[in-house]
Every structure is written in C-alpha cells, then in structure tokens.
Amino acid sequence: MNFFEYRNGELYAEDISIKELVQEFDTPLYVYSAKTLRRHYEAFDSAFEGTRHMTCFSVKANSNICVLKLLGQMGAGVDIVSGGELFRALKAGIDPQKIVYSGVGKREHEIREALLSNILMFNVESRQELERINQVASEMEVQARISLRINPDVDPQTHPYISTGLKKNKFGLELEQAWESYKLARELSNIEPVGIDCHIGSQLTSVEPFLEALERIKSFYGRLQELGLDIKYLDLGGGLGITYDQEEPPHPAEFGRAVKESLKDTDLTLILEPGRVIAGNAGIMVTRVLYTKGTPSKNFVIVDAAMNDLMRPSLYGSYHRIEPVQEKSGRLYTADVVGPICETGDFLAQGRELPRLEQDDLLAVHSAGAYGFTMASQYNSRPRPAEVLVDNDQAVLARRREVYFDLLQLEEQCF
Ligand SMILES: Cc1ncc(COP(=O)(O)O)c(C=O)c1O
Numbered sequence: 001m002n003f004f005e006y007r008n009g010e011l012y013a014e015d016i017s018i019k020e021l022v023q024e025f026d027t028p029l030y031v032y033s034a035k036t037l038r039r040h041y042e043a044f045d046s047a048f049e050g051t052r053h054m055t056c057f058s059v060k061a062n063s064n065i066c067v068l069k070l071l072g073q074m075g076a077g078v079d080i081v082s083g084g085e086l087f088r089a090l091k092a093g094i095d096p097q098k099i100v101y102s103g104v105g106k107r108e109h110e111i112r113e114a115l116l117s118n119i120l121m122f123n124v125e126s127r128q129e130l131e132r133i134n135q136v137a138s139e140m141e142v143q144a145r146i147s148l149r150i151n152p153d154v155d156p157q158t159h160p161y162i163s164t165g166l167k168k169n170k171f172g173l174e175l176e177q178a179w180e181s182y183k184l185a186r187e188l189s190n191i192e193p194v195g196i197d198c199h200i201g202s203q204l205t206s207v208e209p210f211l212e213a214l215e216r217i218k219s220f221y222g223r224l225q226e227l228g229l230d231i232k233y234l235d236l237g238g239g240l241g242i243t244y245d246q247e248e249p250p251h252p253a254e255f256g257r258a259v260k261e262s263l264k265d266t267d268l269t270l271i272l273e274p275g276r277v278i279a280g281n282a283g284i285m286v287t288r289v290l291y292t293k294g295t296p297s298k299n300f301v302i303v304d305a306a307m308n309d310l311m312r313p314s315l316y317g318s319y320h321r322i323e324p325v326q327e328k329s330g331r332l333y334t335a336d337v338v339g340p341i342c343e344t345g346d347f348l349a350q351g352r353e354l355p356r357l358e359q360d361d362l363l364a365v366h367s368a369g370a371y372g373f374t375m376a377s378q379y380n381s382r383p384r385p386a387e388v389l390v391d392n393d394q395a396v397l398a399r400r401r402e403v404y405f406d407l408l409q410l411e412e413q414c415f
C-alpha cells in the first residue's frame with residue numbers, strides 16, 4: 001500500500017499532483033512519499049513486536065539523508081556497507097549503537113572510522129577481515145564487536161545477481177570456515193564475538209528460503225555453545241521482496257510471524273536489515289516523453305530518463321510499472337521505453353503495452369524508491385536527477401538536480 005494514486009485522472013503523491021512537482025522541479029525526478037516510508041517502516045517493525053529486535057534499514061537501498069533522518073526519527077537503525085554510508089548515517093543522526101556494518105571488502109580506514117564511532121557491530125565476511133579488524137582495534141586500544149556472516153547455501157529463488165547465500169557467492173563464510181573463524185575470534189585480543197549473521201539475497205517472494213537459512217543458523221548456533229561464546233544477536237539480513245508486477249511476496253506481518261515462530265526457543269536479539277520492502281514502493285521516477293518513433297519492427301517511446309538514472313531494467317531486466325501521469329484511454333500499443341543514452345541496453349521497459357503517448361507526456365516509473373537513485377550515475381555526462389520528498393501537501397527538495405558544473409567539479413584543468 002502506498003500513497004501514489006490517481007485523483008480525477010491525474011497522478012498524485014500524497015496531496016500533491018505530480019504535474020505540479022514537475023512544474024517546480026522538472027524531469028527526470030525522483031519523488032518519495034514520507035507517509036509511505038513511515039507506513040512501511042511501521043508495518044515491518046511492528047511485525048516483530050513481542051520479540052527483542054532492531055530494524056536496521058539498509059542504506060544502500062535509499063541513502064538520501066532526508067529519508068535516513070525520517071526513518072531514524074522513527075527509531076530505525078541502519079545497515080551500512082561503506083565508510084560513505086557510515087558518514088551519511090551519522091549525519092542523519094542515527095544512533096551508532098544501532099549501526100551494523102556488512103560487506104566483503106571493508107578497508108582499513110573504514111574499519112577505523114566505524115570503531116571510532118563505536119558502532120554496534122561488524123558483520124565479518126572472511127578470516128582475513130577478522131584479523132584486520134582485530135589489528136585496527138588493537139592499534140586503537142578498543143574492542144570490536146563482531147558477528148560472522150554465515151553463507152548457509154540456500155537458494156533464495158531470485159535473480160542470480162542478487163542471490164547472496166549460495167555457496168558459489170562471494171558473501172559470508174561457509175559453516176566449517178565460520179566454525180574455525182569463531183574459534184579464532186575467541187582468541188583474538190581485541191575481538192568480541194557477539195552475533196551471528198546471514199543475508200541470503202534480495203527480492204525474495206516467499207518465506208521458505210529465510211526459514212531454511214534460519215534452521216541452518218540455529219543448528220550452527222547450538223554447536224557454537226560448545227565454544228562458550230556469549231552470542232547475543234542474530235542478524236537475518238534483509239531481502240523481503242515487493243510487488244513490481246505480479247509478484248505476491250509475503251506481507252511483513254506473515255514474514256515476522258514465521259521468523260518469530262522459528263526463533264521462539266532462543267533468547268537472541270533479532271536484527272533485520274530491510275531495504276527494498278521499506279523504500280521500493282515509496283518512490284517513483286517521473287520522466288517526460290521526448291519523442292515517439294515507429295520503425296518497421298518496433299515502436300519506441302524516447303524519454304528523458306535513462307539507464308544512468310534508473311539502472312535496474314538494464315542491469316537485471318527488471319520490470320517497473322510505467323503509467324502516464326495524466327490517465328489516458330484508448331487502444332493500447334506495444335513499445336519499448338528507452339532513454340537518450342548511446343547503448344542498446346538503455347531501456348526502462350521493453351515490449352510494454354502502453355496507451356498512445358505523445359511528446360511531452362509525463363510518465364511515472366513505479367517502484368523506484370529502492371536501488372533507484374542510489375545506483376544512478378552520470379554516464380553520458382548526464383547530471384543526476386533531483387529527489388523530492390512529499391509529506392501530505394508539502395514537498396521538500398531532498399537533493400537538488402545536478403548541473404553541468406557538477407560534472408566537472410572534481411576534475412583538474414590538466415593543461
Ligand atoms: C547485507 C545486506 N543487508 C541488507 C540488504 C537489503 O536487502 P533488501 O533491500 O532486499 O531488503 C542487502 C542487499 O541485498 C545486503 O546486502
């Protein structure tokens with residue numbers, strides 16, 4: 001459920017018409033709904049009521065500082081994967097004791113920054129990383145709290161690029177290696193093993209893979225008791241899917257019930273790292289039709305947003321619902337919606353049934369609130385779009401549109 005809806009044939013974000021937003025902020029434009037973000041956060045977090053837990057929003061899904069502040073004010077922690085995300089989270093006022101740090105390639109300075117900020121814990125993904133964290137922590141004369149990320153070898157049944165818990169993936173530690181690493185962690189002077197972690201993939205549309213992973217984690221946790229470690233946290237990662245097209249992922253309440261049931265005999269504090277399920281359907285990208293052209297084999301709708309603005313269709317072949325901002329009736333026809341970038345892979349939709357579109361029509365590309373702007377680039381020297389956050393009848397510019405000057409800002413005049 002989100003707050004993008006038609007009123008008298010015109011698309012609104014909460015109480016503001018998209019047309020009005022475009023008049024003020026132009027296109028391409030990311031529009032987020034604050035009410036939807038709050039609702040999604042609340043729905044997710046309340047699904048775990050009755051059990052000790054922490055909902056740590058995954059910053060990579062949407063790292064706009066206004067979004068992070070909004071969620072932080074609701075009590076959210078965050079899952080980060082870089083020093084840059086740590087910087088954003090702290091600037092947004094997130095309590096460091098609600099920050100968990102995942103990712104296979106943490107650099108030394110990033111580890112130091114996280115230790116300086118006294119984050120809750122690192123989710124460690126290799127033995128060498130564990131040793132590196134110990135070394136940095138001992139130089140700083142502090143203790144580093146850690147979880148080891150287990151790779152449980154469970155198929156999340158999602159796109160291969162976003163499966164992370166299969167043994168062929170680069171993420172986490174296989175069970176026997178994890179066992180050895182926990183033994184090492186116990187010996188390392190500046191490491192305090194406090195948790196166990198896994199994240200098996202993204203856009204999961206059923207609870208079964210999560211439950212399968214939990215079973216493996218639980219039995220491993222049982223074994224860990226032998227080592228006498230004081231494990232307090234179980235981090236289940238993120239991954240709950242959303243509806244882009246016809247998918248019917250479980251409601252967070254159903255997901256929460258199943259997870260709570262699976263963990264009812266343990267005394268662990270649960271950590272969750274949702275990204276997409278909170279932000280995905282809380283945002284749209286608005287684009288304008290530049291030209292339409294029919295060729296003998298295909299129809300093209302050429303719009304002013306491209307793969308640099310929303311990369312998911314090009315990268316994963318992902319489906320994003322596309323609708324005219326002003327409702328249109330009449331016969332549908334089939335077209336590819338493409339951007340101005342010089343790549344055949346630059347499309348927002350292929351073979352899509354659409355009403356007849358004309359130059360200057362505005363289109364809403366739905367489900368763009370997660371992994372939309374965060375994956376945007378300046379490819380083809382295209383300044384990145386603006387981001388706007390709507391709350392009832394108020395709109396704030398959450399990130400200004402880039403201008404040409406921004407393209408050259410970091411480059412030197414070499415000659
Ligand atoms: C470690 C980790 N946690 C959380 C997430 C968030 O995933 P999602 O947006 O699917 O909830 C990701 C991304 O897949 C991740 O890699």
Ligand SMILES: N[C@@H](CCCC[NH3+])C(=O)O
Nearest residue numbers: 060162202203312370371
């Ligand atoms: N970027 C991906 C999700 C990857 C999640 C990161 N582990 C997407 O757009 O769906």
